[in-house]
Amino acid sequence: MRSESDTDVSFEDAPFDIPVADRVRRLPPYLFGKINKLKLERRRLGADVIDLGMGNPTDPPDAQISDKLKEALLDPKNHRYSVSNGIENLRREVAKRYDRKYGVSLNPDSEVIACLGSKEGFSHSCLALMGPGDTAIVPAPTFPIHAYAVMLAGGNVIQLDVRDPAAYLENVAYTCEHLFPRPKVVVANFPHNPSGTTVEQDFFDELVKLAKRFGFLVLSDFAYADIGFEGYQPPSFLASKGAKDVGVEFTTMSKGYSMAGWRIGFCAGNPQMVRALATIKGYYDYGIFQAVQIAAIIAMRHADPAVAAVVKEYAKRRDALVDGLNRIGWDVPKPKAGMFVWAPIPEEHRAMGSIDFALKLLAEGDVAVSPGRGFGEEGEGFLRLAIVENEQRLRQAVRQIDRCLKG
Numbered sequence: 001m002r003s004e005s006d007t008d009v010s011f012e013d014a015p016f017d018i019p020v021a022d023r024v025r026r027l028p029p030y031l032f033g034k035i036n037k038l039k040l041e042r043r044r045l046g047a048d049v050i051d052l053g054m055g056n057p058t059d060p061p062d063a064q065i066s067d068k069l070k071e072a073l074l075d076p077k078n079h080r081y082s083v084s085n086g087i088e089n090l091r092r093e094v095a096k097r098y099d100r101k102y103g104v105s106l107n108p109d110s111e112v113i114a115c116l117g118s119k120e121g122f123s124h125s126c127l128a129l130m131g132p133g134d135t136a137i138v139p140a141p142t143f144p145i146h147a148y149a150v151m152l153a154g155g156n157v158i159q160l161d162v163r164d165p166a167a168y169l170e171n172v173a174y175t176c177e178h179l180f181p182r183p184k185v186v187v188a189n190f191p192h193n194p195s196g197t198t199v200e201q202d203f204f205d206e207l208v209k210l211a212k213r214f215g216f217l218v219l220s221d222f223a224y225a226d227i228g229f230e231g232y233q234p235p236s237f238l239a240s241k242g243a244k245d246v247g248v249e250f251t252t253m254s255k256g257y258s259m260a261g262w263r264i265g266f267c268a269g270n271p272q273m274v275r276a277l278a279t280i281k282g283y284y285d286y287g288i289f290q291a292v293q294i295a296a297i298i299a300m301r302h303a304d305p306a307v308a309a310v311v312k313e314y315a316k317r318r319d320a321l322v323d324g325l326n327r328i329g330w331d332v333p334k335p336k337a338g339m340f341v342w343a344p345i346p347e348e349h350r351a352m353g354s355i356d357f358a359l360k361l362l363a364e365g366d367v368a369v370s371p372g373r374g375f376g377e378e379g380e381g382f383l384r385l386a387i388v389e390n391e392q393r394l395r396q397a398v399r400q401i402d403r404c405l406k407g
Contacts, residue, residue: 026151031374035358039368050397052385053368055193055339059258059313061299062306068298072291082287085278086114086266090293093300094251094266102236110271111244113278114288118223118250118265121277123149124284125219125248125267128276129185130155136185137172137216141372141379143193146221150185158183161378162192165199169206176214186211189221191234194375194384195342196335198232204240211246217273218247223265224338226256226307229315232336238269248273255339256307257299262292314339317387317394324398341385345372349405350381358383365404367397 035053042049060066072078085091091108098104106112115121126149130136134155138146139162147157158179160171176182188207190199204220211218220237228234237249248269254260267277281287318334321341325332332343349357354371361367370386372379387394 023152038362047366049366049368050393051368053370055386056388057258057260058388061258062303065295065299065303069291069295072294078290082290084281084285084287087293090114090297093297097300102239104238106268111274112268113274115265115267116263118252119145121250121265121267122221124280125277126150126153128280134184137183138187139189141194141375146187159376163195163197165203173210182214183216185217185219187219191224191337194340196338198336201235204237208240208242220249222249222251225251227311227314227339228337234337244269253296256310264288264292264296314387317391320391321387321394324395328402339387343383345381354380361404365400367400
């Protein structure tokens with residue numbers, strides 16, 4: 001017969017099961033985990049790791065933006081809860097910027113909402129628009145959140161290679177014609193992360209026509225709107241006729257304005273889709289810190305020259321990295337936009353796979369990069385390198401890669 005003490009011990013020793021939600025179980029393994037772990041280990045050992053793995057801007061915002069933030073911090077009213085859709089003057093400034101830059105007319109009250117960065121806005125839009133049984137078409141190679149946000153909303157993902165934009169449109173049409181029920185959402189992301197693929201306005205013209213023909217919604221991730229080189233201006237989805245009938249676009253102040261840690265971005269476009277996002281956000285958050293919103297207004301009003309200077313700096317960094325890699329025998333094209341270089345792994349090293357190759361560069365060369373396999377099967381054979389370090393550091397990264405592969 002068991003004693004009371006035996007019973008107590010058995011309860012204490014028994015493992016306690018934590019039944020996480022199915023939405024968490026559905027998420028695939030995080031393929032960048034090994035890279036991040038090794039990067040931390042190398043740094044703990046004192047290694048000076050040149051980190052080209054994440055598109056995390058290293059430049060500070062323009063001084064007038066920071067100065068406005070400091071001023072706004074001193075106003076006690078700005079420390080209260082803010083409205084979750086963004087203060088009125090901020091939404092008006094977004095509408096003015098769209099009109100000025102793209103010729104797009106937006107109602108700031110119903111067609112613009114502020115987000116905690118474009119990633120949050122995109123993710124919560126998936127939650128607002130999708131559920132079990134719904135399907136989204138996403139670009140491949142795939143920026144992880146484009147697939148994961150759909151999965152977390154309970155939806156299914158179809159990945160279509162986006163590196164040939166015309167073929168991508170044909171494949172979207174083919175999928176819609178042959179899949180039942182038809183896809184509910186199509187994700188656009190140009191300039192594309194990670195491949196750097198760019199499009200002209202006629203791509204979005206055709207995408208709008210397909211959306212109306214097949215009845216899908218468009219989520220345009222326009223995170224690299226401000227970063228175009230040699231006169232190339234990335235086009236806005238919303239500038240195409242009828243775009244507001246079928247979709248929304250997400251922009252961010254993280255890149256061009258170097259305000260990544262400030263977490264401020266926007267969703268603009270179809271008022272019903274904006275309202276659906278606002279409903280979700282109304283339950284999840286109390287909005288962006290108001291001092292940040294006020295500083296963002298000043299940024300959009302006065303800091304465009306600083307954005308142009310940032311773009312010139314990224315162009316110089318792109319040239320330093322791409323020219324350097326090509327000098328050591330790689331064959332790397334120069335991107336027309338964005339803050340990444342999408343580099344084919346040299347043929348003699350391709351068999352080891354992008355993850356092991358990236359681990360080798362980190363362990364033996366102290367250069368951290370993102371393996372293409374982390375962006376899905378279509379990314380295998382490539383590396384994504386962020387041009388976030390200065391030119392000197394990028395040239396040093398090339399030298400370290402060269403020594404690593406020749407050693």
